Amino acid sequence: MAAAANGAGGGGGVPRPTNPMVTPLLTDLYQFTMAYAYWKAGKHLDRAVFDLYFRKNPFGGEFTIFGGLEECIRFIANFKLTDTEITFLRSAMPTCEDGFFEYLSSIDCSDVEVYAIPEGSVVFPKVPLMIIEGPVAVIQLLETPFLSLVNYASLVTTNAARHRLVAGKSKNLLEFGLRRAQGPDGGISASRYCYMGGFDATSNVAAGRLFGIPIRGTHSHAFVSSFMGLDDIIDRTLASSDGSNKCEDFVSLVQNWLARIKDAGSLRGTFRETNLSELAAFTSYALAFPNSFLALVDTYDAAGIRLDSGDLAYLSVETRKFFRAIEEEFGFIGFGKMNITASNDLNEETIDALNKQGHEVDAFGIGTYLVTCYAQAALGCVFKLVEINKQPRIKLSEDVSIPCKKRCYRLFGKEGYPLVDIMTGEDEPAPKVGERLLCRHPFNESKRAYVVPQHVEELLKCYWPGTSSEPREELPSINEIRSRCMGYLDRMRPDHMRRLNPTPYKVSVSAKLYDFIHFLWLNEAPVGELQ
Amino acid sequence: MAAAANGAGGGGGVPRPTNPMVTPLLTDLYQFTMAYAYWKAGKHLDRAVFDLYFRKNPFGGEFTIFGGLEECIRFIANFKLTDTEITFLRSAMPTCEDGFFEYLSSIDCSDVEVYAIPEGSVVFPKVPLMIIEGPVAVIQLLETPFLSLVNYASLVTTNAARHRLVAGKSKNLLEFGLRRAQGPDGGISASRYCYMGGFDATSNVAAGRLFGIPIRGTHSHAFVSSFMGLDDIIDRTLASSDGSNKCEDFVSLVQNWLARIKDAGSLRGTFRETNLSELAAFTSYALAFPNSFLALVDTYDAAGIRLDSGDLAYLSVETRKFFRAIEEEFGFIGFGKMNITASNDLNEETIDALNKQGHEVDAFGIGTYLVTCYAQAALGCVFKLVEINKQPRIKLSEDVSIPCKKRCYRLFGKEGYPLVDIMTGEDEPAPKVGERLLCRHPFNESKRAYVVPQHVEELLKCYWPGTSSEPREELPSINEIRSRCMGYLDRMRPDHMRRLNPTPYKVSVSAKLYDFIHFLWLNEAPVGELQ
Structure with a gap:
């Protein structure tokens, strides 16, 4: 028996409906x-x-x-x-x-x-x-x-x-539909039933709590544009997860690495401009979540990667190449396999098209088309x-x-x-x-x-x-x-x-x-x- | 300020959200x-x-x-x-x-x-x-x-x-979408916002209660098919609404009128077969709601009128003719203007098409296409x-x-x-x-x-x-x-x-x-x- 959302209820220990608005008057x-x-x-x-x-x-x-x-x-x-x-x-x-x-x-x-x-x-x-x-x-x-x-x-x-069938078993499927669902419990139901139908997680915190579904999320474009530049970052220290090590100036570390990557022979030309508010936002987010960093990279076109359905196959392949080149150049084991998530107006058709083109996406975040059953x-x-x-x-x-x-x-x-x-x-x-x-x-x-x-x-x-x-x-x-x-x-x-x-x-x-x-x-x- | 669904709430006398599931956790x-x-x-x-x-x-x-x-x-x-x-x-x-x-x-x-x-x-x-x-x-x-x-x-x-604009101001628009809405509060929100957008009433009792929206409804096909025949009707008496008059056998009255209509010169040939379970259901419903009778007439094809979108323009015109003929034949003032409601998979397009064909529908009951915003x-x-x-x-x-x-x-x-x-x-x-x-x-x-x-x-x-x-x-x-x-x-x-x-x-x-x-x-x- 699933956890009771609204107390034990009256009927033989069966909890009440999840949504308290579901009463005998909810009828024609x-x-x-x-x-x-x-x-x-x-x-x-x-x-x-x-x-x-x-x-x-x-x-x-x-x-x-x-x-x-x-x-x-x-x-x-x-x-x-x-x-x-x-x-x-x-x-x-x-x-x-x-x-x-x-x-x-x-x-x-x-x-x-x-x-x-x-x-x-x-x-x-x-x-x-x-x-x-x-x-x-x-x-x-x-x-x-x-x-x-x-x-x-x-x-x-x-x-x-249907989305699971087209994406295949190895991909991570994330339901991101709450904001576009048909009302609040359209969103809550969507999270529950998408998980039931084969999704791995939802962005919806309330659904995570009600049904015990895994929840996922990182940051939005607004977070990126809220930063002006690296001066916005006050506390620059970062401790390793076991506390044994501490980096006193993570911002400088990031800047040094950026310079090294730009200079690396095998990567030359890949990197051009860096938008400094974007860099500040990513750096700041990495300081907050050093163990689960995932950057949204298309707030400014300046970023070489743009996670959009049109170019998604190509961009994911290029990103993968870049990750692999970093792994090789600097010997960071596993860097080449870093997660690539895509999340722009995806649906069954676009995933099918990506499969046909060939792509390097590991996870799909799917919203509107999934939860409103747009088709x-x-x-x-x-x-x-x-x-x-x-x-x-x-x-x-x-x-x-x-x-x-x-x-x-x-x-x-x-x-x-x-x-x-x-x-x-x-x-x-x-x-x-x-x-x-x-x-x-x-x-x-x-x-x-x-x-x-x-x-x-x-x-x-x-x-x-x-x-x-x-x-x-x-x-x-x-x-x-x-x-x-x-x-x-x-x-x-x-x-x-x-x-x-x-x-x-x-x-x-x-x-x-x-x-x-x-x-x-x-x-x-x-x-x-x-x- | 609209009536509080969930108590007065805390914030400056502003009630809580209508749906108790709308909490700060309902977010990404x-x-x-x-x-x-x-x-x-x-x-x-x-x-x-x-x-x-x-x-x-x-x-x-x-x-x-x-x-x-x-x-x-x-x-x-x-x-x-x-x-x-x-x-x-x-x-x-x-x-x-x-x-x-x-x-x-x-x-x-x-x-x-x-x-x-x-x-x-x-x-x-x-x-x-x-x-x-x-x-x-x-x-x-x-x-x-x-x-x-x-x-x-x-x-x-x-x-x-948009439905109101295409139907025109004189028509009655009824929202019947609860069963097809995207979840329970998809249905409740639909009833509220369809009323706001120009509908006249809803079938949804809970929404009627929460928001003070007029509610409407009569009976379904199941009601019609639950009757076997006129023997199902036990109490056959019907009192007039002011109590001054009483009909001891309404069933016989109905049968007599059916015979008179079949024999009336101007109506001859209009009426063929009568399905007796349908007749029993209508008679029974009329006994229960003598002041607000409205019969659903397409459970059996036997009924001369079938409220389906395909034939709706034609059938509504034929029905109107029949109602008018009864008014003339028997001198029932107003019978010709009796309400004709249509309610089968209607949407903006079908109402527009009906307008172009010419129809005699007074009220449209609209469900799926309206509340799920199917288009x-x-x-x-x-x-x-x-x-x-x-x-x-x-x-x-x-x-x-x-x-x-x-x-x-x-x-x-x-x-x-x-x-x-x-x-x-x-x-x-x-x-x-x-x-x-x-x-x-x-x-x-x-x-x-x-x-x-x-x-x-x-x-x-x-x-x-x-x-x-x-x-x-x-x-x-x-x-x-x-x-x-x-x-x-x-x-x-x-x-x-x-x-x-x-x-x-x-x-x-x-x-x-x-x-x-x-x-x-x-x-x-x-x-x-x-x-």
Whole structure:
């Protein structure tokens, strides 16, 4: 269980949602007006099953990473309308009867069941990420907060994973997006879910504290331009880290070295002008952080290196050459391998382009494009009624939903890759290893295939048992989720994951569920009349 | 002053930030590492001036609305690092000296001055939205939270205003974006700032409560599909709103009317099949909300009306005809004017297209594209050092910043429209009505124009005086900001505001500031060497 941000909370030891603004009022008004209409009709306790799923993978890709589950569980574990919230609702719905508000104030989620795919899993369209069962009026109240907690979380985790895939495993990926995120907790969520999706660290201090994510940062252009020259530096002494040695005038040391480098045969011509305020800023920063110095070198064009996306490949290669030349010229072992970080408006495309050009960048700092999911700013998870009082329900217009409370499995092939996800009716037997099974496209009758799975995983586990006797799945730590996510990505067949023309992963239903969908569909759909 | 979400707060009666997660730790680590380097160099109290501004209007337009100021003022009014926050920082920066953390825990914003353009104003690139002055180490700590509070707020307010401009003043605009927003407070901020930018209401109950925004909502598809048929309705009685009359069987009344409509001569052929679960749901909803009934009519294709963006113009026109025919046939005065709401993946473009086709929609419910600013998911406000210890500073690489602490004015022409914004040095005299003034493009020497202003407005006011003697501007209510915003938009020359090829609004500097920028530029920029 991750650390509690807001105290232990009330629900079975599950902490409250990370953001204290996530309350039962964080929902659409129509959830409350519907709850009233259900209550008025005496239907509010009808047992309903809803699926939370999406219809299309984001970013033109063929996979998605599921994020946001822990926050959903925290939300329902602590779901309770306060008296002041009820007072507000009374004022917002003045025509509703008193009995309804008494009912509302009695609601909690003790009779709600939540089944979900583990957070950090690779997931696909149409397969429910979560199945939520309980009294229809209560489940409707959960719709908006659940979607709000899952949509962006899954989107930005997927975006981070895509950046990791293109950057490769050896690079350091730093999330620098707080200032450009969609509001403060857009920034905080981004830091959390980018880490989950494979980033190494964030610049966001609050996220570091809340989630235990590594934090990174050095200095900005303003720091550089705040210095006028070397006279700004008052205290010039620098002690070695074990205290055994002390340099009385680090500024002179820097100046001497600068002269030596300029004179060195192999480096002649590389160095021209030095901007003195820049030199003062770097020297001052080195005095403050002698063990973790990293200079931002493009405040003035005077610096020979400019970390900009346009020239980044070339500049990183030149910088590397220069570092290596210093190592050789002066015998500083390791100097050639000094870190080169790049951080200017980077995204999947620019990293891909850098890879193709060849570069010497060790670490990428990525902000705007990553955290705002600039290439596609929203994921369209929906929350659909699939069963009420054991009666299957279907929504036909536009996108047809798959009716019934279902079970979902991932079937693996001989080479260890996942082959297909299959949804079955709740009471159908689970697919068996080594047994041939017909997998059908849910809506297209000509698309079907036999599969003999070598390994079968049931996808959804019980994260909130309600009044059922299912054991409750523990919520793993962020590092466990991150490792799991990296592991899942490694297990996928590479052609599903590639950036260009990825192969769609197959999602199917059992023959029995297929027949039932189509029986229901014909039953509900009207026969048109051409005029 | 808007209602306090989180108690009165500490700072001169200014409430805390709306989102309790907005704390001094909600910043980039490098602000703290720089603060340490300043402190180590003895520079932390150097008096710095920073400009917060953006470089390019969003959405291909030529204007922006400034949002987020109140939250920035709430933030600094209550800025104080707690002991546990200091403890966390010590662990994150283990090599820093104790004295630094003592300094950090002593910091507040009592010696910070904030000048800003009023929230809800129409603003333009390069002109500072905010000028922040104070000890350099403190101001750096404010950079990331200020950007985080202003960037998305201004972006989504601008997006809302653009939707209002295209929809026209007579339409009802409803923000329905919570479920697709970038996280919970992405949703809450969206509701607030969309209202500020000209929307009429939100579906978001929490935002309604926090900010006093009107909330709206009816029911979803799930409500419709939760009904099996008319037998689901147990209590069939309906009393008139004054209690004088009572209908014992509203269900039969509905059925009778359905039969009468089907038989009516002028309507014959309009009505074909009725889906009984849909009818049951609508009837039930009408029983619950007899005074505010609004049916969602596209759960089953069977319904004659389908509120989808593709057919929306046509369907709204057909619906209107049908409503009018009912009014005529049965003499129900006003039935023809019944509300038609549309709400499927709408955005600026689709509303514009609907206008061109002709439609009968009264209200638009807009979600994803509005709140995630799908067309452009980030605004690039920056925070640049322009002066330190009264010395002007300039950043040259890439985008040149405009140095010096400045004053900014908007000059109005004969027809009452704003003509140009002009920035001057702090001590230059203000532009005078009726006096000819040279306005220069800050960087392009050939772009300049004489202006004789008929009216002059100083743009930035003092919202946080610090130790200065300036009077403090009050923070207006959300409704005042909204009216001001609508007023500003009305005052702009229409060609700046149009969607297609808008004319850029001019932003200039005084002749004196121009000369100074270019003196400083030549002084700092290196002379290259071609090889």
